[in-house]
Amino acid sequence: MGTVNAPAAHDLPAHDLPVPARPGRKRSEESRRAILSAAFELTAEHGYAGLTIDGIAARSGAGKRTIYRWWPSKDDVLLEALATQADLHVPSPDEGSYPADLRAFLVASFALGRQGPVVDVLRALMARAQIDEEFRERFRASFLQRRRDALAVILDRARVRGDLPPHPSPGTVADMIFGVIWYRILAAAQPFDHLSQLVDDLVETLTTRREPA
Numbered sequence: 001m002g003t004v005n006a007p008a009a010h011d012l013p014a015h016d017l018p019v020p021a022r023p024g025r026k027r028s029e030e031s032r033r034a035i036l037s038a039a040f041e042l043t044a045e046h047g048y049a050g051l052t053i054d055g056i057a058a059r060s061g062a063g064k065r066t067i068y069r070w071w072p073s074k075d076d077v078l079l080e081a082l083a084t085q086a087d088l089h090v091p092s093p094d095e096g097s098y099p100a101d102l103r104a105f106l107v108a109s110f111a112l113g114r115q116g117p118v119v120d121v122l123r124a125l126m127a128r129a130q131i132d133e134e135f136r137e138r139f140r141a142s143f144l145q146r147r148r149d150a151l152a153v154i155l156d157r158a159r160v161r162g163d164l165p166p167h168p169s170p171g172t173v174a175d176m177i178f179g180v181i182w183y184r185i186l187a188a189a190q191p192f193d194h195l196s197q198l199v200d201d202l203v204e205t206l207t208t209r210r211e212p213a
Contacts, residue, residue, distance in 0.1 A: 034060040036081040044117040048124040098158035099207040
């Protein structure tokens with residue numbers, strides 16, 4: 001899930017991967033950030049298939065036991081790194097109106113999605129989610145629902161302002177936005193070409209007040 005120019009994945013320093021603080025465990029949090037950053041860097045350099053826990057450990061300076069204590073697989077390391085980047089680079093901005101808020105959210109979402117490594121990671125994690133039920137639940141909770149929750153902030157704000165159209169419903173708005181994103185990621189050769197037109201079309205479709213048929 002107002003323009004945000006997200007840095008390339010291989011340029012992400014550890015401090016760009018913020019995590020909740022745990023009192024008394026500063027050194028462990030530094031390791032955690034280093035591990036998440038290393039996962040993105042290595043994916044950018046070698047692709048998802050070339051990413052290994054051994055590689056993450058070597059790049060981050062953390063032990064394999066530390067990594068497996070916090071995450072059950074390399075997919076879960078990537079999942080947390082991706083969710084953190086999405087939270088960081090796709091906020092729920094208050095631009096003063098529903099159309100402006102929605103436009104900022106879409107531009108930031110598509111900007112992050114235009115990064116080649118991010119698209120590769122999303123495709124790989126979605127594929128894993130189709131064959132691993134336990135991972136699918138983690139993927140839904142840690143990424144998919146978090147992006148819907150971020151969009152819900154914008155929709156709730158519009159409702160309070162009084163500029164949220166009665167149709168489509170908030171749930172359908174989310175389905176339409178993320179449906180477009182996932183279709184393009186999974187099925188399109190160039191997922192986010194013609195970005196400006198795509199944003200314009202979605203904003204017009206979702207913010208125009210219409211009477212139900």
